[in-house]
Amino acid sequence: MAGRREECLWKKHIAEQLKLRDRVQRQAFEEIIHQYNRLLEKSDLQAVLSERLQTDKYDQSRHDLSPGSDASRNDALSQEMAQMRIKHQEELTELHKKRGELAQNVIELNNQIQLKDKEIQSNEAKMLEYQQQISGLEGECRELRSQLQDLERANQTLKDEYDALQITFSALEEKLRRTTEDNQELVSRWMAEKAQEANRLNAENEKDCRRRQAKLQKELADAAKEPLPIDPDDDIEVLSEEAGGKGPGEASPNRPLSRTPSKRISQPPPGLLDSISNIFGRRRSLNSYGSSPENAEMASGSSVDVRVPSTALHIFDAHDGEVNAVRFSPGSRLLATGGMDRRVKLWEVVSGHCEQKGALTGSNAGITSIEFDSAGSYLLAASNDFASRIWTVDDYRLRHTLTGHSGKVLAARFLLDNARIVSGSYDRTLKLWDLRSKVCMKTVFAGSSCNDIVCTEQCVMSGHFDKKVRFWDIRAESIVRELELLGRVTSLDLNPDRTELLACSRDDLVKIIDLRTNAVRQTFSAQGFKCGSDWTRVTFSPDGSYVAAGSAEGTLFVWNVLTGKLDRTLDKGHSSAVNSVSWSPSGTFVVSVEKGSKAVLWSDM
Numbered sequence: 001m002a003g004r005r006e007e008c009l010w011k012k013h014i015a016e017q018l019k020l021r022d023r024v025q026r027q028a029f030e031e032i033i034h035q036y037n038r039l040l041e042k043s044d045l046q047a048v049l050s051e052r053l054q055t056d057k058y059d060q061s062r063h064d065l066s067p068g069s070d071a072s073r074n075d076a077l078s079q080e081m082a083q084m085r086i087k088h089q090e091e092l093t094e095l096h097k098k099r100g101e102l103a104q105n106v107i108e109l110n111n112q113i114q115l116k117d118k119e120i121q122s123n124e125a126k127m128l129e130y131q132q133q134i135s136g137l138e139g140e141c142r143e144l145r146s147q148l149q150d151l152e153r154a155n156q157t158l159k160d161e162y163d164a165l166q167i168t169f170s171a172l173e174e175k176l177r178r179t180t181e182d183n184q185e186l187v188s189r190w191m192a193e194k195a196q197e198a199n200r201l202n203a204e205n206e207k208d209c210r211r212r213q214a215k216l217q218k219e220l221a222d223a224a225k226e227p228l229p230i231d232p233d234d235d236i237e238v239l240s241e242e243a244g245g246k247g248p249g250e251a252s253p254n255r256p257l258s259r260t261p262s263k264r265i266s267q268p269p270p271g272l273l274d275s276i277s278n279i280f281g282r283r284r285s286l287n288s289y290g291s292s293p294e295n296a297e298m299a300s301g302s303s304v305d306v307r308v309p310s311t312a313l314h315i316f317d318a319h320d321g322e323v324n325a326v327r328f329s330p331g332s333r334l335l336a337t338g339g340m341d342r343r344v345k346l347w348e349v350v351s352g353h354c355e356q357k358g359a360l361t362g363s364n365a366g367i368t369s370i371e372f373d374s375a376g377s378y379l380l381a382a383s384n385d386f387a388s389r390i391w392t393v394d395d396y397r398l399r400h401t402l403t404g405h406s407g408k409v410l411a412a413r414f415l416l417d418n419a420r421i422v423s424g425s426y427d428r429t430l431k432l433w434d435l436r437s438k439v440c441m442k443t444v445f446a447g448s449s450c451n452d453i454v455c456t457e458q459c460v461m462s463g464h465f466d467k468k469v470r471f472w473d474i475r476a477e478s479i480v481r482e483l484e485l486l487g488r489v490t491s492l493d494l495n496p497d498r499t500e501l502l503a504c505s506r507d508d509l510v511k512i513i514d515l516r517t518n519a520v521r522q523t524f525s526a527q528g529f530k531c532g533s534d535w536t537r538v539t540f541s542p543d544g545s546y547v548a549a550g551s552a553e554g555t556l557f558v559w560n561v562l563t564g565k566l567d568r569t570l571d572k573g574h575s576s577a578v579n580s581v582s583w584s585p586s587g588t589f590v591v592s593v594e595k596g597s598k599a600v601l602w603s604d605m
């Protein structure tokens with residue numbers, strides 16, 4: 001039915017177009033044809049009239065030539081007839097001329113009509129072709145409309161499914177958030193309980209050690225009082241009155257000799273002492289009063305007057321761009337900062353303000369790490385141009401450029417002898433450099449990008465992208481041990497006695513690792529503390545009693561190591577993520593730098 005209706009429509013349309021053409025093209029020639037027909041009728045009427053006139057004239061001439069007419073009248077009539085004939089002949093000639101012109105016009109118009117007929121035929125053919133195209137396009141439109149409806153239905157179905165999935169995702173995300181918070185709380189509680197258990201075990205071990213020492217001293221005292229029989233094979237020299245004097249240490253023949261029990265004193269297990277003394281570079285022993293190393297550490301750290309910062313004394317623009325590193329000199333006189341503007345700047349702290357003293361240039365890329373030697377005469381900086389450089393602090397001159405890494409150098413540190421340097425790179429290698437010969441002595445493949453390094457005399461501790469802290473023996477070029485954390489390690493630092501290692505990781509936790517037990521002793525976290533990058537640096541206080549770290553929101557957090565709790569939060573200084581924190585060796589100032597260009601000097605003043 002629809003096909004017949006469409007067929008009737010286009011037929012009707014063609015008929016209307018033909019009628020319109022007939023009206024338009026016929027109207028232009030209708031008046032000409034009508035005039036032409038009138039001329040033909042007039043010409044025929046004129047011919048009939050001329051014939052009739054001739055006939056009448058002939059009859060009248062015959063009547064006039066009768067005997068009763070006179071010659072003069074006939075002449076006048078003949079002249080009048082001749083004039084009329086000439087006039088009619090001229091009119092006839094003129095009419096024939098017009099008839100020829102009209103005939104020529106008719107021929108031209110017929111030619112034009114033929115041309116128009118041809119145009120009409122071609123237009124009709126085109127119309128048929130266009131009509132076929134229109135029919136095909138209408139069919140395609142119907143198919144496209146059907147496909148569009150199907151797509152709309154499918155789109156609506158997908159939209160409904162997406163809405164349902166979004167609701168499910170929101171619910172799961174909320175559940176994940178709650179689960180993460182619960183997990184964080186459980187981990188914190190577990191770590192706190194673990195720390196308490198470790199403290200309890202340490203206390204029990206100390207009690208045990210003191211008990212064993214007291215027992216050993218008592219046994220030694222009892223053994224000193226007991227007489228020992230003299231064997232002939234004994235190598236103890238027998239003193240006589242003649243050979244000895246009369247001092248308090250003399251021996252009489254009547255007094256039994258006693259054997260010195262020093263050789264029988266039981267020594268502590270040598271493995272732990274050897275590993276600590278040989279690897280970590282410091283031998284610990286009991287002092288003259290029999291106190292433990294922990295008491296000695298507290299006595300050594302008590303000489304430093306550490307002030308917990310509470311106020312931002314000075315906020316200043318340190319570099320043109322991001323500031324990556326900051327470090328105090330050993331004498332707390334100078335402060336060094338390094339940034340993405342390829343410079344290391346030296347600052348002097350005067351009356352609670354930082355005044356620039358100079359700039360160390362020569363790096364071809366941003367500075368990633370800064371370190372002073374133990375005397376404060378040299379400054380070591382690692383940079384993103386695959387090299388480490390050493391400057392002299394007094395004259396700001398570049399002394400050494402150590403190249404050899406195939407990736408950006410993220411950390412470089414002096415060893416305790418100040419004659420060797422260890423650098424860690426993004427190319428997953430650690431290199432040991434000798435400053436006397438200015439060559440790379442050893443290259444160790446760590447297996448993961450090294451983000452930070454701390455050093456003792458014979459041991460290098462490195463934090464890596466694969467969440468591991470590795471302990472390297474420089475002499476053996478091998479891993480002594482390794483410890484895996486829950487996130488990528490961003491920073492390492494040693495306490496003043498080099499018995500505890502501070503580690504910050506991307507799981508937003510700061511941990512203290514006991515190097516004697518190779519276990520995490522304390523874990524610090526806080527609401528709002530978030531590690532901002534893979535090279536966020538944290539630090540111990542000079543006495544090891546506090547830990548300072550910067551957050552991604554620009555807040556400075558300070559924890560108390562003794563209590564394990566957050567001591568204070570400083571949030572009025574930075575406007576972007578804190579990259580590094582340094583505590584002055586005097587314990588008076590703390591400096592923090594950010595991803596912007598700012599540096600903040602903190603103190604308790």
